[in-house]
Amino acid sequence: MRRAVCPGSFDPVTHGHLDIIERAARLFDEVVVAVGVNASKNRLFGPDERIAMLERACGHLDNVRVDGFSGLLTAFCVDHDVAAIIKGLRAAGDFDYELQMAQMNSRLAAGVETVFLPTSPEHSFLASSLVKEVAGLGGDVSALVPGFVHELLTERLAARPEPR
Numbered sequence: 001m002r003r004a005v006c007p008g009s010f011d012p013v014t015h016g017h018l019d020i021i022e023r024a025a026r027l028f029d030e031v032v033v034a035v036g037v038n039a040s041k042n043r044l045f046g047p048d049e050r051i052a053m054l055e056r057a058c059g060h061l062d063n064v065r066v067d068g069f070s071g072l073l074t075a076f077c078v079d080h081d082v083a084a085i086i087k088g089l090r091a092a093g094d095f096d097y098e099l100q101m102a103q104m105n106s107r108l109a110a111g112v113e114t115v116f117l118p119t120s121p122e123h124s125f126l127a128s129s130l131v132k133e134v135a136g137l138g139g140d141v142s143a144l145v146p147g148f149v150h151e152l153l154t155e156r157l158a159a160r161p162e163p164r
């Protein structure tokens with residue numbers, strides 16, 4: 001049984017994330033989508049909301065399950081017998097940081113490999129942070145996230161207090 005993890009903040013999940021998860025699910029026996037905390041990012045959705053979104057968005061994938069984690073990703077990998085960390089690479093700009101994290105994670109857990117998948121070209125510009133920014137300013141992001149996520153995003157942004 002080869003188990004991989006797709007880690008991320010997923011705030012919210014986009015079609016770019018789902019493309020990577022679906023491709024990972026074809027490469028590995030089981031994929032765990034690990035919903036974590038990125039200390040450097042402001043969150044719009046809480047952990048339970050993000051987990052629920054991913055469970056719904058991945059419902060068609062039999063060998064994918066969703067879990068939350070806090071603390072080190074490598075500790076999660078060791079605890080869950082994970083062989084590989086899957087990361088999508090959008091562009092060269094992602095590479096330096098992802099390489100640094102891959103090498104640190106390798107140092108922390110020598111048996112856990114990081115596997116980079118190139119993002120599909122149609123998603124190469126896509127990032128949750130941009131989706132939130134554009135949606136917050138009234139732009140149309142409906143093609144970039146699943147329909148139910150778009151509804152939740154619209155509701156959440158409408159409920160936010162106006163910036164002063």
Ligand code: PNS
Pocket residue numbers: 007008009010036037038039041071072073074100101102104105
């Ligand atoms: O979607 P994101 O925000 O790029 O996801 C980043 C995430 C959550 C995968 C990353 O911040 C992470 O692995 N956090 C867990 C804490 C950790 O292990 N830090 C050391 C990384 S070398």
